[in-house]
Amino acid sequence: MKKNNKNRFVSILCLILIVAMIVGCSNNSGGKSPQSSSGTDGEGGKPVKIVYLTPGDSAAKPIQPDDRIIAEINKRLGIELEIKFVPEGGFEKVNVAMATGDFPDLVTAQYPSSSLSQWMEEGLLVPLNDYLPQMPTVKEKLEGQFSWTAVDGNYYGYPFIEEKSNVSMTYRADWLKTLNIAPPTTLDEFYEALKAITNGDPDQNGQKDTYGLTGTKENGFNTSFNFVFYAYGLPYGDWILDNDGKVAPVFEHPAFKSGVEYIQKLWKEKLIDPEFLLNDTQQREQKFFQSKAGFMVANLFRHVNRLEKSLKELTPAGELGFINPPAGPEGKHGMVGKPKGGLFTAITTKAKDPEKAAQFLEFMLSPEGRELLELGIEGVHYTKDGDKVNYNEEERAKDNFASNGWSHPLAWGNVVWPLTRNYLPNTEAQADRAKESVEIATSNLVPNLVNVTTPEEIEMGGVFGKGILSELANQYYFDMISGKVDIDKGLAELSKKWREQGGDKVLAAVNAAYEAQQK
Structure with a gap:
């Protein structure tokens, strides 16, 4: 009786292993696992954690642990986002972090720089080419005015180079x-x-x-x-x-x-x-x-x-x-020459899910992402009366938005600046003169x-x-x-x-x- 039970146990165990092997082979067909598209990391269906290292904006406040904008991004993209800020212009700290080997999923670096060139040569950055079909905003920029930033046909990141002048x-x-x-x-x-x-x-x-x-x-x-x-x-x-x-x-x-x-x-x-x-x-x-x-x-x-x-x-x-x-x-x-340098946001080879990282990069530049980062969640951080935006400063302050209609800490200094988008809050006292100054300055770029x-x-x-x-x-x-x-x-x-x-x-x-x- 004991021998029969033992044989039955071995048979069941073998059957389980065979089924597991079949499922495993099915999941790996096509080159990418389902967790790339589902946004999970394979650990109980949890969202993929994405660490983003960026200089950010020196005028911005820090991001709080319970930040509702980050929570909204996580919900929309199926990720768990962690932002690590270094001081604006603190590219040396970014370089040190990369040199240690403990680098993030996404990183914003100085462009151009010897460090960035070295990362490309050493294969530390993931080319975006395969992900561009799912990145329409980034694709339009890269294949348009920034096509010259490709290296041997590969786009190793998104170069933010100001196209206007102030x-x-x-x-x-x-x-x-x-x-x-x-x-x-x-x-x-x-x-x-x-x-x-x-x-x-x-x-x-x-x-x-x-x-x-x-x-x-x-x-x-x-x-x-x-x-x-x-x-x-x-x-x-x-x-x-x-x-x-x-x-x-x-x-x-x-x-x-x-x-x-x-x-x-x-x-x-x-x-x-x-x-x-x-x-x-x-x-x-x-x-x-x-x-x-x-x-x-x-x-x-x-x-x-x-x-x-x-x-x-x-x-x-x-x-x-x-x-x-x-x-x-x-x-x-x-007045001044057109800039040839700026910032460069890239996905590193340490990214757990490069596809999700690319989705996040696209989101930061997309109309949907810009609206969230500039204004917040409608009905919570602001309401609209036609074209007029009414800012709920009390709620915005809870998520460390800058005051007087300005934006979330993640909004600027990584892939875009207010000047690029000609963004001014409704509260700007001299908005017409401010925009006129941009028209004059940009017309005098050499x-x-x-x-x-x-x-x-x-x-x-x-x-x-x-x-x-x-x-x-x-x-x-x-x-x-x-x-x-x-x-x-x-x-x-x-x-x-x-x-x-x-x-x-x-x-x-x-x-x-x-x-x-x-x-």
Whole structure:
């Protein structure tokens, strides 16, 4: 009897194993397991956990454990989302996390960067190509304006590169009225306006304590005074073509010399804030608010109301104005070059379910996702009266939305910024002027000659930005405008030294990229 029971037990066990093998083979047919499409991780049907590491937005509040927006995303996508923020711009912390091998399912990195290139080379990122049919928003962007970001035909992530601009020529409109001067439209008129502000006592305090123009040390001349070079006809925001059709640095274009001569004239006549090299953005703005300078190149859009409000706190009659940058002798004008860098959000090879990670990336960019992250849950965080949005600030505060109609902590700084979407809450005090500033600024973006940034530029720099070559160019630039170095001599020395210190290597790479771009 015991022997029969034992044989029966062995037979049942074998039957169970055979059934399990059949089910297993059925589940694995087609290459992907059902858990990829169902959103479960195979452990009792639980949602797939997705860890997302991102710099986020420095102005955002932290996400709370019981955040209802995260819960809503989890419900809609069938995931368990964990957000790990590093400080905005804290890409080194992202790089460290990736270097340890304990990296997340999704990550937002700096683009371009040597670290990101290394991750691609080492196979740490999952190409999105196979998932694009289920990512219509991402697919349209990647195969449209960002097609040049593909590496050997593969899209290793979503590059967020701002397509609009908010950088404009900003001025004290009340001062120009006091001096009976119209907003300048040409370099000659701009010079006369700066001279009048410096010498004409626009704040009417009886002292000669104002300057026409202030700037910052940040990015060298890339944002403070570049409009002068574009006015004289500098055609691109990154490189130029020489007489042989080869890529060359912008300081070898005639417009650069003309621009340096113009800025040197402003400097010698003390029309420029002599401390501009010591200014950061906040210090530059403070000089504008404190009636020390009449013009500055500034970021506007959602800052229009903030800047004018801060100005009026110190000078109640103060008025903020913004205009096109002044045009040169041939009517040309521009403000800043189009950006070639930004953020890059990618799926790592450690992702438990790359398909679900791709679905989440698409959701953050989709109309449905943007509405949730910008406004919240309808009936809870807001209600609508036609086109008007009524914000429930009490409920929004519980999920750490920014105040006055601004958005959820996950909304910005990973795949998009408010400027990209032209997003302003209904509560924005000067929404019309803010949007007008974007139209003006974007119309003054200067195109680039070469779409990509080469690894050699990342390593050594070029003319603008950071790196040993950029620092060399900046130093000569400042020495020339301040009169420490003769302009013709300085430009000749700069061309020679720049090439000797690595410029030839950079130019070889950039020329190759330019030639590939023409094919």
